[in-house]
Amino acid sequence: MAMEAAADGALAPVMSFALVGVLGVGAQWAAWRLRMPAIVLMLVAGLLIGPVLGVFDPARDIGPLMGPMIAIAVAIILFEGGLTLNVHSLRGAAEGVRRLIFPGAPLGWLFSALALHYVAGLSWASSAVFGGIMIVTGPTVIAPLLRQARLNRRPAQLLQWEAIVNDPIGALAAVLAFEVVLVLNTSETMGTAIWDMARGIVVAAVMGIAAGWIVAEAFRRAWVPEYMKVPVLFATLLMVFALSDSVLHESGLLAVTVMGIWIANADLPSYTEMRRFKEHATILLVSGVFILLAANMDFDRLAMLDWRALIFILSVIFVVRPLTVLLSLAGTRLPFRERLLVGLTGPRGVVLVAVAGLFAERLVASGVEDAALLGPLAFALVAATVVLHGFSLRPLAAALGLAGKGNPGVIIVGGSRFAAAFAEALQKREVPVLIADANRARLRSAREAGLPVFFGDILSEAAEHGVEIMSYGRIMAVSDNDAYNTLVATDLAPEFGRDNVFQLRRAKQESRRHALPSTLGGRAIAGGLTYLELASKMSAGWKVRATNLTEEFTFEDWRSRNPEAVALAEHDEGGELRLIPDEGEPRKTKGTTLLSLAPKTEAVKEGAEGENEEKAG
Template sequence: MQGTLSEAAMAPIMAFALVGALGVGAQWIAWRLRLPAIVLMLLAGLLIGPVFGVFDPERDIGPLMQPMVAIAVAIILFEGGLTLNIHSLRDAALGVRRLVVIGAPLGWLLSALALHYVAGLGWAAASVFGGIMIVTGPTVIAPLLRTARLARRPAQLLQWEAIVNDPIGALAAVLALELVVVLDTAESFGVAAWDLAFGIGVACILGAMTGWILAFAFKRGFVPEFMKVPVLFAFLLVAFGLSDFILHESGLLAVTVMGVVVANANLASYTEMRRFKEHATILLVSGVFILLAANLEFSALALLDWRAAALIAVVIFVARPLTVLVSLLKTPIPMKERLLVAFTGPRGVVLVAVAGLFGERLSELGFEDGARIGPLAFALVAATVVLHGFTLRPVARWLGLAGGETVGVALIGGSAFSVGFAEALKKADVPVLIADPNRARLRGARAAGLPTFFGDILSESAEYSVEIASYGIWIAATDNDAYNTLVTTDMGPELGREFIFQLRRVKQESSRHALPATLGGQTIAGGRTYTEVNALIAEGWSFRVTRLTEEFTLDDWSAYYPGGIPLARIMPGGDLRILTGPEDEFRSPEGTRLVALVPPEEETPQNDSDTSEAAE
């Protein structure tokens, strides 16, 4: 190899491999370390790009970079539109609707004013970037909420604001860019107005028609199941390319509208398509972020002066709080919850991806301040993610809006097993919920003072009524094995299959009834069925929480309760793990609490907490 590492060009295939490995690797490491993924991706991109010069997108990818980023952003915006279900917005809480209907345009206005008067951007760049800035980043909010474990209402406000405002912010930025492009290229205002109306109309009609044709073909069975995602991608690219050919930059608007139409078509395969799009978006977002970070130059980073710091301060402490507080005026939401939402507004990688692309478009049109949009977007995202990532939990705890340190457990089915297990977990300070579509089966849970949800846990009502993020572990324990398998299979991709459990199915070991590993959850209760565990409770077995000490170790517990069924262990730090059987080994340092179903005994160890009354 000739020259230094920073001077040697990298083969395009190797460049793509490096970008993919760094993007996905950064997200995986961030998950393991419970850190904001965007910070690691930013650091990785800067290190391989402007710091060490290992990867230079312009040098190593060349002309491929611009169309790649444009198509990736189009897919990201389509996925954002795919989340905008009008029915969901109509059924959402009043606070969410106010944050969208009032907060989105107000946030756009305040952000544009801050960009113009504080950061010194021209009105064209400020209006485009201001639209993107209302996006609070669903890919950033979700992990923050899982870590912070907020109370239900502020968590829902933050989560649904991010989901709904994601496509709206992108749409606002696209419309602003359309306006700037048309005004810059048109000869008169009348021509500009006509070109803008024509471009928006064509993009909306083309996006809506493409989405309608796609939904019609899917509903009528014209497209086989295994071809739906490829056909979806093909239609997306056609809509993007055709609209962009008719009027430059209108393709992004077309794919966003297409996503909204598909989202509201009530397709039976909508969930599968959305999940696949989410996976593709994660890959694309991480790739685009690494590309844009590596493409930054120190000269561009030098543009981040005191004005950039002032802008970030104004956005975090003035524009965002003012937007939320005005939007939530005269609502029944308590002031402390409004304050928590007002001072929580992390921006994500979607903002950086869209801002980077639009900044380059403005620069190509002759707007010199367009070059500042990319660095400002990186600075805003890094500052908000780091700030809220490390302060959300302490601030929520100070306001009394944070849950416990231990992850919650949702038990599906209101049987004696579920009630006894839930009461034992509750006495161990673990948040619990019991859900059942049969109101009568919830009597025992309500009598024990346990939180309940009446209805199907997979329904849309549950999506808005149950704080899913607070219950990281789900246990399906109804008397219907097929329903248990349905719940665990459906929730597996959402929460992670390592956190989904169910009672063993009847005849599970039979080859005629065995299911593939892709269906169902992990088996608990030592491999016992619904009938078997509830029969044990009827015979007098009870749930106990035992604290293990140096004097009473796990071996002592096993000797004292021969035949006892360990169900869960809670580490001294609050870490909860559901045990899947007697072969499930676990560490038992002093202070570990063991939750188990044990046979009746005449004498109870002093470090036992008996919950048999709740189970009977």
């Protein structure tokens, strides 16, 4: 069978799935390495293997499985999105989110339908259905864009909540418009259409709430063992989606979203582990769905579009979206620059293309001929918004002062003289820095030096909602409590990446009784010093110093003059900071500023080093 498929130029289904997975994950990895928007590379990869090279044709190689696969993937993506929507995270953005949903969704539907009819030239039937779908801004696209752009907390929350909550609303709006079209084109009565619609929405909401409550209670009462929680969650999600969709098509999206939001707000002890696993699954699904949809596009269908389609896309990006957002948020306390950023950011994604293709076929079958343009128009709109926002969101946010600095900063957990001295050295190099401690007295040195501080536990809910985490890319746990340092490093490693989490060496680390597995804690820093050893050196007059390495004064010259000094970090000419772990070595490149902890007697030497070294703290 595989040989026969190969002879026809088709890929075997297993090879097709493997190709989609490799390209999807590979595009995300390449985007991380190249610092490019991942969505753009996924779109390009899908187009290359599909319509350009003809290597992979989903309709040919996967066949009837493609539709159900995309439907299930979108459902899981929406559920994961709902799972991130804890109402406590809405602090400061709740009013804006409510306004973006209502009146935002109805306004977006109206303006989109008007643009489709008067600009794109579609009939009112096609415009009403597609206008409803265009409410969706694409949670599958927003998540990687926000990860890349590192926006401030409130605009990021606005975009994330709007995308996830409006996603099922947009699909249901399209269902409502489609039911109306059926009434006008078939013998179905308006009363029947309204009844079907209301029944589907109520059933979806009830099923979502009921499933979320049952799952939360089962997990809380330990009716499900830990290793079974994620499988149970997946199975329940699929059943809820299928049952709700059988009552009213596309209502399953609403049901799984409601289920996810309910579980997110149930305050479950295992919630964090479940969410992280779901995030990993979503990355795979987003990648796969984008590759599939791009590879499935036919250039002959895109050729159906004319110049009016281009004008329509431009009007959606620069007129419809900004007008909808600015009118919806008028009178709120949100700063105008935040409203403007949200108004100029409206990428469309997987749900738009998938749902548009579905309703296009049904409308054509119902006698609406120009509905054949909906599929190509949806894909063109997704491609245009993905590319535009992929490259413009970060510069736009930076221009409006709503993005973290280009160089990710450092959170130092544990106030001390060393923490204040090192933070001051980083701040002088314009590296964002924050010192966090639950003991106000330990923050005195940092406050006196004018350094940013957070009074409280860095693992607390207050820190989660009060610290602009997007501005920081590394964390150092340097408190006097080894167990707490290990807890901080272990808990935050998934957020920052294990290579970016550091802690002081534990006092009893060498003892077999106290040795911990490699899965716990972070990388040792400060030359492997313990807290007491570090405090002793600071009391003896050791200082944090900054030394510029040049061709005339190399790292070897610095080391020969300061044999006892401890290399802490290096800051290169491009502004990139690298913390030096205990097992690592400085890169020793010229033009780099080396930050170190040096004894007072050897801190400043005559000659070349004196010219290259400055006191940092």
